[in-house]
Amino acid sequence: MLYIIGLGLCDETDITVKGLEAIKSCERVYLEAYTSILMVPKEQLEKFYGKELIIADREMVESQSDEILLNANSLNIAFLVVGDPFGATTHTDLVIRARELNIPVTVIHNASIxxxxxxxxxxxxxxxxxxxxxxxxxxxxxxxxxxxxxxxxxxxxxxxxxxxxxxxxxxxxxxxxxxxxxxxxxxxxxxxxxxxxxxxxxxxxxxxxxxxxxxxxxxxxxxxxxxxxxxxxxxxxxxxxxxxxxxxxxxxxxxxxxxxxxxxxxxxxx
Amino acid sequence: MLYIIGLGLCDETDITVKGLEAIKSCERVYLEAYTSILMVPKEQLEKFYGKELIIADREMVESQSDEILLNANSLNIAFLVVGDPFGATTHTDLVIRARELNIPVTVIHNASIxxxxxxxxxxxxxxxxxxxxxxxxxxxxxxxxxxxxxxxxxxxxxxxxxxxxxxxxxxxxxxxxxxxxxxxxxxxxxxxxxxxxxxxxxxxxxxxxxxxxxxxxxxxxxxxxxxxxxxxxxxxxxxxxxxxxxxxxxxxxxxxxxxxxxxxxxxxxx
Structure with missing residues (x-):
């Protein structure tokens, strides 16, 4: 399962309970880092989520999406997005690619500007x-x-x-x-x-x-x-x-x- | 403190960690019940939040807002709203009234349609x-x-x-x-x-x-x-x-x- 999870607006506690539970079930957790940032450092998020975060820049999402999606048919993978997953830019490419690979996608929404x-x-x-x-x-x-x-x-x-x-x-x-x-x-x-x-x-x-x-x-x-x-x-x-x-x-x-x-x-x- | 807390779109786990912590600190918790509903019954929310919920209908919010705000200067009071607090209708009256009474207001955002x-x-x-x-x-x-x-x-x-x-x-x-x-x-x-x-x-x-x-x-x-x-x-x-x-x-x-x-x-x- 690919989880695309909105982190909300400000800090580590803006994630939803549902989103936090999903992260805890994931093998790999990517943090989208090319459109916006939260107001807290990555380490603070890692501590709160209890997971290491892999920074995913634009290039990685566009050209190495299969790496992000590796084994997502059998494992849970999370892709974290500041605000709502569809708040400002959509993560269209990644979702379309997941569908092509028959990987189920779950979106967990949150607040955005x-x-x-x-x-x-x-x-x-x-x-x-x-x-x-x-x-x-x-x-x-x-x-x-x-x-x-x-x-x-x-x-x-x-x-x-x-x-x-x-x-x-x-x-x-x-x-x-x-x-x-x-x-x-x-x-x-x-x-x-x-x-x-x-x-x-x-x-x-x-x-x-x-x-x-x-x-x-x-x-x-x-x-x-x-x-x-x-x-x-x-x-x-x-x-x-x-x-x-x-x-x-x-x-x-x-x-x-x-x-x-x-x-x-x-x-x-x- | 008056907390106005968005519950998100679907069920009890769509609340943010920040919102849940705020509810747990509150003396009275009102659930706005006149614009929209979650997809789960009130009792399920109460069990998850660990608090009894007081249903606040439109009339109550408009004509008895001072009752909702009673002692909010010294106690924490929560007003729960499906979606985002400012998702579809704003809770303008209640916020303006709280300001008139010098009650601090904190909004905790969430996803909305x-x-x-x-x-x-x-x-x-x-x-x-x-x-x-x-x-x-x-x-x-x-x-x-x-x-x-x-x-x-x-x-x-x-x-x-x-x-x-x-x-x-x-x-x-x-x-x-x-x-x-x-x-x-x-x-x-x-x-x-x-x-x-x-x-x-x-x-x-x-x-x-x-x-x-x-x-x-x-x-x-x-x-x-x-x-x-x-x-x-x-x-x-x-x-x-x-x-x-x-x-x-x-x-x-x-x-x-x-x-x-x-x-x-x-x-x-x-």
Missing amino acids: INAIGACGLQLYNFGQTISIPFFTDTWKPDSFYDRIKENKDLGLHTLCLLGKKIYEPPRYMAINKAIQQLFEIEETRNQKVYTTESLAIGIARLGSSTDQKIKVGTLNQLLSQDFGPPLHSLVIVGSRVHILEIDFMRFFAVDKQLYNEIVKKDYGI | INAIGACGLQLYNFGQTISIPFFTDTWKPDSFYDRIKENKDLGLHTLCLLGKKIYEPPRYMAINKAIQQLFEIEETRNQKVYTTESLAIGIARLGSSTDQKIKVGTLNQLLSQDFGPPLHSLVIVGSRVHILEIDFMRFFAVDKQLYNEIVKKDYGI
Whole structure:
């Protein structure tokens, strides 16, 4: 059996009881290490799970998947993924290959940013498509995410922006401040007023950490100068479809409550 | 401390280790019982958690929230929610009330249909807004979801349809077949060709169950006559933005592989 197990958002205790039991039954346990990291070191996970972890990078999963799947017809093998197994990128290749080899696959789900983002107070129903903002270089500034934000915005929907995920390199983490700089840069070039310095947004750092989560609500300009601390960061651009309860909920996180009330009145009529 | 704890998708072992530890520290444990249910009886949860559960219906949460929050400044109180605490409806009222009373709130996340739906093989990036299809009556056939599906479709995005959730009544569960009948009924009235009997869709039953999950891919017409068994059911209407790996992944679930290949060639050019 191949178990694909979500580890959740933060630390070793975010795994489900079902997931932990599955790991304990496994002969080999791989830790996917190319899309995201938990907030704790590998050794801490190993101690808690009572198993040694084999780091599986992108290349290993793509070119040596048969090695991962070796004897999975008779033994239990686990492949651990931060968040949910299907949270951001799917592990499509590995599952398809397992099926070709007639290896049974069991997925054990967990929280990921895609659903936990509801913690910011916005209804998940009113989110449009999720986007990723990549690191710009001097010569490479892909801006298709701008069109996606516009599509969401035109429907009144919120946009969840995942920051700086790089699949083919060791993971780098983009700070909210950097993401906002890049958003401003693209708005200046494209100039379709998809958002402005005064647009309402939510910065989220270390989502799901019971001790260290940080959520701040303000204009993009306000959030630009906020210190959100260590990774992982995400950003939500708030759409026009908001309920008064969502406005009340977000107020708690406002960087400046007075300015928040002014914006809400001006932009949302609430 | 008020803990708001997600229970995940299926049974008592889907809780996280962190969530289980929190429950064990609590004086009173409430189980939210008005939006959804797990696939196991309350007694099974009580035995596993080692705690008695107090059922909290919608009315209790709305009108007696202070009773739930009683002494939460000095004691630990847990409020258990199927899926993720912010999975489908937020528990906004309760959290806002707790903040007013200066009671610290800790949220412990878990999987919900919103992220676990990735198990069907479609990238979460390409989903638009999520909709709910309510039970029609002879005189009440709200069809605003049709506009939402159209908005998603016009952008090439998939639509996740949650079925039959009723907030102010004991939960009723709509079968996929019933949902498709209602979809056809509305298409006939609105007639904007947002979908047809031949549109590609995915029926999902008991998502996250390691023994009993059922995923079937086919046209709406094909899925109409499939037996998906007991609740919970969901439906995805597939948009036009699909990658070849997603097509390969879905093929595994096709009701009729030959017809699937024909549709994929005709509608998606793959």
